[in-house]
Amino acid sequence: MNKKNGTANHRIPDFSLSPRIDKVGVEERVSRFQTRSIKTSAKLQGLKMVLNMIDLTTLEGKDTPGKVRQMCYKAQHLHDYHPGLPSVAAVCVYPTMVGVAKKGVEGSGVKVASVSTAFPSGQAPLKIKLADTKFAVSEGADEIDMVISRGKFLRGEYNYVFDEIAAIKEVCGDARLKVILETGELVTLDNVRRASDIAMYAGADFIKTSTGKIQPAATMQVTYTMLEAIRDFMDETGIKVGMKPAGGISNSKLALHNLVMVKEVLGGEWLNNDWFRFGASSLANDVLMQIMKAETGNYQSSDYFSID
Amino acid sequence: MGRLEVLKTYKVYIGGKFPRTESGRYYTPTNAKGEQLGNICLSSRKDVRNSVVAARKAFGGWSERAANNRGQILYRIAEMLEGRKAQFIEEIIFQGATKKDAEKEVSIAIDRLIYYAGWCDKYTQVLSSVNPVASAHFNFSVHEPMGVIGVVADKHTSLIGLVSLMAPVIAGGNTCVVIASEGLPLCSVTFAEVLNSSDVPGGVVNILTGKVGEMMPPLASHMDVNGIVYSGDDKKEIKDLEESTALNMKRISVYSADWMNSDEQDIYKIADCQEVKTTWHPIENIGGASSSY
Numbered sequence: 001m002n003k004k005n006g007t008a009n010h011r012i013p014d015f016s017l018s019p020r021i022d023k024v025g026v027e028e029r030v031s032r033f034q035t036r037s038i039k040t041s042a043k044l045q046g047l048k049m050v051l052n053m054i055d056l057t058t059l060e061g062k063d064t065p066g067k068v069r070q071m072c073y074k075a076q077h078l079h080d081y082h083p084g085l086p087s088v089a090a091v092c093v094y095p096t097m098v099g100v101a102k103k104g105v106e107g108s109g110v111k112v113a114s115v116s117t118a119f120p121s122g123q124a125p126l127k128i129k130l131a132d133t134k135f136a137v138s139e140g141a142d143e144i145d146m147v148i149s150r151g152k153f154l155r156g157e158y159n160y161v162f163d164e165i166a167a168i169k170e171v172c173g174d175a176r177l178k179v180i181l182e183t184g185e186l187v188t189l190d191n192v193r194r195a196s197d198i199a200m201y202a203g204a205d206f207i208k209t210s211t212g213k214i215q216p217a218a219t220m221q222v223t224y225t226m227l228e229a230i231r232d233f234m235d236e237t238g239i240k241v242g243m244k245p246a247g248g249i250s251n252s253k254l255a256l257h258n259l260v261m262v263k264e265v266l267g268g269e270w271l272n273n274d275w276f277r278f279g280a281s282s283l284a285n286d287v288l289m290q291i292m293k294a295e296t297g298n299y300q301s302s303d304y305f306s307i308d
Numbered sequence: 309m310g311r312l313e314v315l316k317t318y319k320v321y322i323g324g325k326f327p328r329t330e331s332g333r334y335y336t337p338t339n340a341k342g343e344q345l346g347n348i349c350l351s352s353r354k355d356v357r358n359s360v361v362a363a364r365k366a367f368g369g370w371s372e373r374a375a376n377n378r379g380q381i382l383y384r385i386a387e388m389l390e391g392r393k394a395q396f397i398e399e400i401i402f403q404g405a406t407k408k409d410a411e412k413e414v415s416i417a418i419d420r421l422i423y424y425a426g427w428c429d430k431y432t433q434v435l436s437s438v439n440p441v442a443s444a445h446f447n448f449s450v451h452e453p454m455g456v457i458g459v460v461a462d463k464h465t466s467l468i469g470l471v472s473l474m475a476p477v478i479a480g481g482n483t484c485v486v487i488a489s490e491g492l493p494l495c496s497v498t499f500a501e502v503l504n505s506s507d508v509p510g511g512v513v514n515i516l517t518g519k520v521g522e523m524m525p526p527l528a529s530h531m532d533v534n535g536i537v538y539s540g541d542d543k544k545e546i547k548d549l550e551e552s553t554a555l556n557m558k559r560i561s562v563y564s565a566d567w568m569n570s571d572e573q574d575i576y577k578i579a580d581c582q583e584v585k586t587t588w589h590p591i592e593n594i595g596g597a598s599s600s601y
Contacts, residue, residue, distance in 0.1 A: 300532070
């Protein structure tokens, strides 16, 4: 992972001039990723890669330390019946659960991501968002998943959104910052592209589609638009940014199509969990069931896998 | 000018919808005279997989439905079948039966549905029990549906074999995936249309046509299928079934019956797809003279 100096040395573009997106063209391109046939050993390798890219997530009002501990255990023991499976990339929790999660994954290499900045709405003053983030970092979060102020963005206050992301980045310290655009509320692909550009120039280490609370979430069209923004940003500044589609990716096939898309838009360098993640809660079990199907030849039942 | 007859497209029935097989394949069975019965879907193991997913999804709602409501729905199937009697008789004759036998087959199928409709809210009372135990517990056993049942229908009949196996399975609150008769598939597809128009929720019954030899192995070894009912006496098939169901210890029930016999129906066919749950309730051994209950 290259430690970067940020975009301080780069000219900040006028975000109102971000490229416009050809929606029909995107749909056409995306539909082609879905026709790729991935079978046998390639499928198995892809599925294991997907497992290793998952941010196992619980973001509910009813979360308890017990629930978080259980998830942390699952993150490291996805299906002990089948030895040799990778662990997931990270567990993703609310700031108050970071301490519990940190203890839960100790020594396993699984990272702890914390949502912050008044997740999921982001409707709080900057002061509170900063305090929220500082708290999560001080509890030991390795990664911060912040939400942008969509209301401000839609009103055209791009500088506010930019400054806010930059301010949060500053208090993140060594924690990597994922910026959630909540694309379901941005409505158009033009907006998705513009928000991606703002987030990356403001210092995002990752851009992430959604909170998982709003539908539609990580559609392939949205993810594709963001991947293209990452590629253009890389060309412009030489800085690599990661991608995390979150919400709505609940089956293996869709996950594999996403990997194909990443490979073909950004290249193989992005195909590891330093640069690509899936935010999902129920994807892991489906992938596990597919792996077991591939290994045993028998269709599987959720009765024999851990509860999400 | 003569009119060109519009031929029916026979499709499979999965999750309350009539898709074509995902494999895109067809077969064309013939009757004894050599006439083609139609282009019938040659379903694949992926159709089996999709059907099991649909059946699993439907299981929650169907098993939790009030028993008498399940009875009403089974009765409704019989009503709808009665209304389309002529079409079934015609199909059965076309597949090689005499008019007399065809009429008998449809009548028995209707009566059998009504028979099992009646049992829906009664079989638990008959099968369940309160058990005497040597401790101060109220101990009782109740019957609960097993879940998703694979049904391998009778090969020698088109309608009655399917109905005779399916009815007790769904009367007991299970959902099912049915493999229809390979050589006589017409009524199974038409029966799916009856199910679709009679308040049976989508996914409770899923019907696939094609080769038993191709569909039975993935169904039998499927970890999310809880039991198999099989009609027939093919020794090799039964042995294969026993081997592949061992994986998740599915219960298999093999019937070698003459379904055209109007007595081939009983509560034990419902019981074959039930799990017995015994509960030890720590109150006291109820029923003694000093019992407070």
